[in-house]
Each structure stands twice: as structure tokens, then as C-alpha cells.
Amino acid sequence: MLELNNITKSYQVGPTQLDILKGANLSVQEGELLAIMGKSGSGKSTLMNIIGLLDSPTTGSYTLNQRSITQYHDDELSAARNELIGFVFQSFYLLPRQSALENVMLPLRYRNMKETQSREQALLMLEKVDMAERADHRPNELSGGQRQRVAIARALVGQPRLILADEPTGALDPRVGKEIMDLFIDLNQREGITIIIITHDPGVAARCQRTVIMEDGRLRDA
Ligand SMILES: Nc1ncnc2c1ncn2[C@@H]1O[C@H](COP(=O)(O)OP(=O)(O)OP(=O)(O)O)[C@@H](O)[C@H]1O
Numbered sequence: 001m002l003e004l005n006n007i008t009k010s011y012q013v014g015p016t017q018l019d020i021l022k023g024a025n026l027s028v029q030e031g032e033l034l035a036i037m038g039k040s041g042s043g044k045s046t047l048m049n050i051i052g053l054l055d056s057p058t059t060g061s062y063t064l065n066q067r068s069i070t071q072y073h074d075d076e077l078s079a080a081r082n083e084l085i086g087f088v089f090q091s092f093y094l095l096p097r098q099s100a101l102e103n104v105m106l107p108l109r110y111r112n113m114k115e116t117q118s119r120e121q122a123l124l125m126l127e128k129v130d131m132a133e134r135a136d137h138r139p140n141e142l143s144g145g146q147r148q149r150v151a152i153a154r155a156l157v158g159q160p161r162l163i164l165a166d167e168p169t170g171a172l173d174p175r176v177g178k179e180i181m182d183l184f185i186d187l188n189q190r191e192g193i194t195i196i197i198i199t200h201d202p203g204v205a206a207r208c209q210r211t212v213i214m215e216d217g218r219l220r221d222a
């Protein structure tokens with residue numbers, strides 16, 4: 001599904017150069033459920049942004065779907081983000097003035113899907129995460145776990161082959177966190193969706209097939 005070779009990422013902050021990623025390698029097969037762990041500030045989110053085509057590496061090569069990302073044009077990058085990848089972030093990033101349903105419809109609107117059809121698909125997805133009854137609520141009228149479920153519905157509505165989740169259970173109480181993990185495992189096993197989860201929780205990592213650890217700017221097996 002994807003392969004990262006010798007990825008580096010450096011930031012220039014004033015006069016100093018910060019080398020965050022220093023030659024990270026990662027190969028992920030279609031259908032894998034992978035956990036990424038590592039200390040705060042070690043570069044996990046930086047790597048995830050590169051994997052999700054939200055940022056580019058300073059050096060190194062990245063192949064997604066058998067194609068080097070250097071061969072993607074800008075419009076192809078956004079198409080790949082919209083069609084191939086579903087993002088779930090710790091802080092949800094739901095639009096505050098829009099209902100749960102409208103938030104989930106958003107990726108379909110970007111694809112110019114018809115209103116009635118996107119409404120229908122978004123509702124189906126909200127049912128899947130058990131949030132149909134709250135479809136008309138705005139994010140501030142939902143609990144943290146409910147918001148995360150809406151964010152997951154939004155990530156899934158476009159039927160991505162790859163889900164990137166950056167601490168999806170970090171802000172949730174353990175019971176709700178377990179439910180979110182149940183949902184991911186179900187999607188992985190039943191639909192073969194490739195899932196990469198960044199987590200600080202060893203319990204979450206233990207439920208994944210494989211764990212890699214970010215350390216000194218590189219990934220190593222757990
Ligand atoms: N735009 C930026 N400019 C400069 N430094 C940055 C930038 N983005 C991230 N960093 C630095 O890169 C390092 C890695 O950040 P990153 O967010 O990838 O860590 P992380 O492993 O996800 O940590 P956490 O577990 O706390 O989320 C941090 O030291 C951070 O300060």
C-alpha cells in the first residue's frame with residue numbers, strides 16, 4: 001500500500017535547523033492494522049502528515065499505491081487525499097457551525113456528489129458509528145466520544161482504502177476509547193481497510209497487528 005524510504009524532515013526555526021525525521025523507513029501492506037508509538041515530540045504526527053500527503057518530506061522517497069508521490073500533480077494530490085485517505089485527528093476538526101450530518105457530508109460535497117445522495121450516504125455512515133440519532137446536533141452539542149465518532153464517520157464516508165488516525169482515542173475516556181478501537185478493528189477485518197494509528201496507549205497498540213516506534217527520527221520495530 002505504501003513505502004517510505006529514508007525520509008527526513010527538517011524545520012528551520014530562526015537560525016537553527018531542527019532535524020525531526022532522520023531517515024525513517026516504513027512499509028505498510030494493504031489490509032494492515034499498524035500502531036505507531038513514541039515519545040511526545042518524536043515526530044509521529046510529522047510522519048503522519050507526510051503519509052497523508054498533507055506535507056512533503058525534506059528528502060527521501062515515498063511510494064503510495066505503487067506510485068512515487070513526486071509523480072503526483074497538485075490536483076492529483078488533493079484527489080488522493082479526498083478519495084484514498086480518511087483522516088481522524090485527536091482534536092476532531094469538525095466545523096462548529098455545521099451539524100454532525102453536514103460535517104460527514106463534506107468530503108462528498110468536495111467530490112460534487114448530489115446533495116440527496118451525499119445526505120443518504122452520510123446518514124448511513126452515522127448509523128454505522130451509532131450516531132444517527134444525533135445527526136442534527138452541532139459539535140458543541142455532543143460529547144467528546146460522540147464528536148470522535150462523527151469525525152470517524154467523516155473519515156469513512158468516502159470509502160477510503162487507508163485510514164490515518166492520530167491519537168484517535170487520546171481525548172476519550174477508556175470505555176469510549178475501547179469502542180472506537182472496536183470500530184477500527186471491525187473495519188480492518190471486515191472491509192480490509194488499511195489503518196495506521198498513532199497512540200500513546202499500549203493497550204491500543206496491543207490490539208494492532210504490528211507496532212513500530214519512533215525514536216531518534218527513525219522507526220524501529222517494537
Ligand atoms: N512547523 C514546525 N516548525 C518547527 N518545528 C515543528 C513544526 N512542526 C513540528 N515541529 C517540531 O517537530 C517535533 C515533532 O513534532 P510532532 O508533532 O511530529 O511530534 P509527535 O511525535 O506527534 O508528538 P506528540 O506525541 O506530542 O503528538 C516537535 O519537536 C515539534 O516542535
Ligand SMILES: [Mg+2]
Nearest residue numbers: 044045046166
Ligand atoms: Mg502528535
